[in-house]
Amino acid sequence: MVDGASNLAKKLHISELVIGLTIVAIGTSMPELMVSVTSSITGYSDIAIGNVIGSNITNLLLILGLSAVLQPLIFQKQTKQVENPFMLACTFLLWFLANNGGYQITRIEGFILLSLCAGFIGYQILLAKKENHENQVIPLWEEEKKISTVQSLLWILLGIVALKIGADWVVEGTEAIARFFGISERLISLTIVAFSTSLPELVTSISAARKGNSDIAIGNIIGSQIFNILLILGAAATIRPLDYAVKYNDDLTYLLFTTAIFVALPYIGKKDQMGKISGFLFLGLYAIYLFFTVCI
Numbered sequence: 001m002v003d004g005a006s007n008l009a010k011k012l013h014i015s016e017l018v019i020g021l022t023i024v025a026i027g028t029s030m031p032e033l034m035v036s037v038t039s040s041i042t043g044y045s046d047i048a049i050g051n052v053i054g055s056n057i058t059n060l061l062l063i064l065g066l067s068a069v070l071q072p073l074i075f076q077k078q079t080k081q082v083e084n085p086f087m088l089a090c091t092f093l094l095w096f097l098a099n100n101g102g103y104q105i106t107r108i109e110g111f112i113l114l115s116l117c118a119g120f121i122g123y124q125i126l127l128a129k130k131e132n133h134e135n136q137v138i139p140l141w142e143e144e145k146k147i148s149t150v151q152s153l154l155w156i157l158l159g160i161v162a163l164k165i166g167a168d169w170v171v172e173g174t175e176a177i178a179r180f181f182g183i184s185e186r187l188i189s190l191t192i193v194a195f196s197t198s199l200p201e202l203v204t205s206i207s208a209a210r211k212g213n214s215d216i217a218i219g220n221i222i223g224s225q226i227f228n229i230l231l232i233l234g235a236a237a238t239i240r241p242l243d244y245a246v247k248y249n250d251d252l253t254y255l256l257f258t259t260a261i262f263v264a265l266p267y268i269g270k271k272d273q274m275g276k277i278s279g280f281l282f283l284g285l286y287a288i289y290l291f292f293t294v295c296i
Helices: 002-011 016-041 045-070 077-099 107-130 149-181 185-197 199-210 214-239 246-267 276-295
Strands: none
Touching: 002 149, 016 045, 016 149, 016 185, 016 199, 016 214, 045 149, 045 185, 045 199, 045 214, 045 246, 045 276, 077 107, 077 214, 077 246, 107 214, 149 185, 185 199, 185 246, 185 276, 199 214, 246 276
């Protein structure tokens, strides 16, 4: 799906910067989108919400932690001044909407999230137009794939269909495991489902870090964090209002706390850098989260 989308974008003369900051992030977030939307349609709000919160924690602490341990990640000025604060604001907005009134993310609130998502994409497009070609982000698919527009559309369609089938299996499997072992859908969605749907981010960011491409490694995660909240929960809530269980507050507060630490990183220690020490710190925070989630 990502290959098809990137080739189509190039044929339509869309900037590679836009491809890197939007298509890569949206592409790696497609498993979360399909799982959460499928969960919303079938009435499993716990899986829809837990998948997003758990995936964001996994992306931030595990994936960025591993990436920084492999290779120090450099923050660009735009990232630390615009995208990082916006990611923190989106996380706080989710906390506010979930706890505002009746513990439900309504259709209107879902539409608000989708509108903010459209605004974020629009901002990236405007920003890309101002970028010099020499400073554009180098995509992970550096080798040009010469495929036709029809093939690109076919790859996108096949990718979406396969993801939808996989999402159905994940939701059905989660329900069956929870029922068989007598454990909550919340626990499974925060751990197993969240980790599984975060595998594309894991592969993309670690591959980018090993190649020394900090922009892709960091941008992929920041973009995924934002799209998980605005696009995925926005789409799921628009389809069907999501009931929010108060028990998620501990997880969401932890996500908010660790996101704030990440936003502060460029200003402390080695300026504009997330190094190995920070990477190990984030891995430790992820281990602590898993321990308290699973064992307590």
